[in-house]
Amino acid sequence: MSHPAVMRALSGLLMGMFVSILAGTVVSTSMPRIISDLGGNQAAFTWVITSTLLATTVSTPIWGKFADIMNRKLLIQLALVIFVLGSALAGFSQNTETLIIFRVLQGLGGGGLAALSQIIMADIISPRERGRYMGLFGAVMAVGTVGGPLLGGVITDAIGWRWNFFVALPFAIAAIFLLQRNLNLPALEKIKIKIDYLGMVLITGGISLLLIWVTMAGHEFDWDSTASYVMIGAAVIMLILAVIVELRVSNPIIPMTLFKNPTFSLAVIASIAVGVAMFGTSVFLGQYMQLARGATPTQSGLLTLPMIAGLLLASTFVGMLISKYGKWKAYMVFGSIALTVGMFLMGTIKYDTNYVLVSVYMFILGVGVGMVMQNLVLIVQNTVSPKEIGVASSGVTFFRSLGGTIGISVLGAVLATKITDGISAKAADIQQALVALGPSGAEVGKQLSSGVLPKVSELPDSVRVIIESVYGQGVADIFLVAAPLALITVLAIVFLPNRSLSTQTARERMAPGADDQTEDAPESLGTEAAENLIAVGEASIGAQGDLLTTGSIPQVGGNGQRRPDADN
Incomplete structure (x- = not known):
């Protein structure tokens, strides 16, 4: 595809990504207010956060499998409809239970958007050239991730x-x-297969039960209890049976053979840890800003900008470098x-830590997430067979979402325990502050003992400082x-095979006679070429010219000459 054709095709994908990001981030700063208004703890x-991630997680590999056998354009449009329907229904929620249900529907559509956008990108843009377009995705992410929390805060404070x-x-x-008009993908080969419904x-069931246990244990029942053992045992049995089923069926949801590929296996390990870091911690930044620093939803959106800025700058700039140098x-x-x-x-912060320091810490965390997150999908797509692009891409996304979902559940449980213990430890100080308030102290005490998330900014100063701490x-x-x-994550990435990025799209690799190299075998290098490659060095990348001038082995099709069919 020519550059204009790629841009037209990307327009719908970019807008779909924007919808997904906006719908997720616009409520991030207002979530403490939402839970408080609905009487939640x-x-x-x-669970309002986890329900969406859980639905996204379990549906991602299913969407990916469907993408390998069905019309991808129709699938991503269907995912958009489901996503927005769930989001709209969530706006009519009257309690946290209905909000959780509608957020599940939103997550089902989100799983399709997360998987299909990456899969379709592999259809139309080669791994080597993809960084060229990362600036566009970075811009969309910037508007969605930066504008979303700010817009959400303003909407919450202004009209609800x-x-x-x-x-x-x-x-x-x-x-x-835009997708209907501009995205034209070649028809997939029609094959008749049996869907792995049991898988x-x-x-x-296995993942959902495990996460439900993590969320409920310690509150509804003890960690060391019969209910805990039953739920853990049932979840483990279901997941073991799932592995057995996936090994035996002809068209598994998650092919176990993918784990024979070192790149895929290590990327999965790294993705789980990145998911915990990205979802499991950033979700609670909004709580930190509002409940530990007394910020309003609008202020909370502004205060978390350093992390978003680090993520966007790193992902965009590194994407350009990867595209340029391979x-x-x-x-x-x-x-x-x-x-x-x-x-x-970030583990060293307190409620009164200088905000400049907190900003620096958030920026560093954002840079790390931005440099790693999307590139894990890129290198997996570059390695696996083009016929498995769908399940492999969704597999990495699945385990990243799984890490995030587990992270939010576990970290949320840890936070709830820490808050309970902290309030108990400060009970005498709180009681003294309430007594000093006089008659109004009883009402404040009733609010704090209700279990509902407090509106810290509205508390009296003497009580607010204790709760913030x-x-x-x-x-x-x-x-x-x-x-x-x-x-x-560091160890997994260090051991990833350093395979060169392909200059062919997934569709080109599937064409008859295409040279599809998908094994993680070491490249055959001549002595002189190997020495030249070593001499280049990552540290001196910026000082190097065209790859041909270094004496290193050029990538096939990547020597700057256009193929005769480049515009077809």
């Missing part, structure tokens, strides 16, 4: 939080129209280290709990 806050769920509707309609049920390993190793450092630094320490503790997982 910390467990409800966790319910309108946050309706704001994505016009953009979704535009995305469906779907076992994977969904190298990815050094950037991802550096990004994983930045991710680890950022997590440990408890939440500040609690949020810092969950960053420290998650930080060791980031070290796993």
Whole structure:
């Protein structure tokens, strides 16, 4: 495809991505207010977030499998409809239970958008050239991730939080129209297969049961109880049966053979840890800003900008470098280290930590996530067979979402425990502050003892400082709990095979007679070429000219000459 044709095709994908990002971020800063208005507690806050991620997680591999056998254009339009329908219905929620149900529907559509956008990109853009277009995706992410929380805060403060769920509707309609008009994909070869429904049920049931246990244990029943053992046992049995089924069926949802590929296996490990870092911690930043620093929803959106800025700048700039030089390993190793450092630094914050320091810590964490997250999908797509692009891409996204979902559930449970223990430890101080308030102290005490998330900014100063200190320490503790997982990401990325990026799209690799190299075998290098490659070095990348001038082996089709069929 020519550059104009690619741009036209990308217009609908970009708009669809914008819808997905906007609908997710627009409620991030207002979620504490939403849960408070609906009478929810910390467990409800966790489950409103987790329900969407859970639905996204379990549906992602299913969407990916369908993408390998069905019309991808129709699938992504269907995912958009489901996503926006769930979002709109969530705006009419009257309690946290109905909000959770509609967020599940939203997550089902989100799983399709997350998987299909990556799969369709592989159809029309080669791995080597994809960085060229990362600036566009970075711009869309910037508007959605930066504008979403700000817009959500303004809407919440001005006309009410319910309108946050309706704001994505016009953009979704535009995305469906653009996809219908501009996205033209070659028809897939028609094959008759049997859908692995049993695998779907076992994977969904096992993961859901495990996450329900994590969320309920410690509140509805003890961690060390019969209910815990029953739920853990049932979840483990279902997941073991799921693996057995996936090994035996002809068309599995998640082919176990993919794990024979070192790149895929290591990318899965790294994705789980990145998911915990990205979802499991950033979700609680809004709580930190509002409950530990007394910010309003609008202010909360502004205060979290440093992390978003780090993510966007890193993903955009690194994407351009990868596209220009064809190298990815050094950037991802550096990004994983930045991710680890950022997590440990965020574990040191308190409610009164200088905001400049908190901003620096958030920026470092954002840089790490931005350099690693999307590139994990890129290198997997570059390695696997083009016929497995769908299940492989959705597989990485699935495990990233799984890490995020588990992270939010576990970290949410840890935070709830820390808050309970912190309030208990400060009970005498709180009681003294309430007594000093006189008659109004009884009403404040009733609000605090209800279990509903407090509106910290509206509390009297003497009580507010105590509550802020408890939440500040609690949020810092969950960053420290998650930080060791980031070290796993570093190790997984260090051991990823350093395979050159292909200059062919997935469709070109599937064409008859195409040279499809999908094994992680070492490249055959002559002595002189190998020495030249070593001499180039990652540190001197910026000083190098065209790859041909270094003496290194050029990539096939990547020597700057256009193929005769380049515009077809």
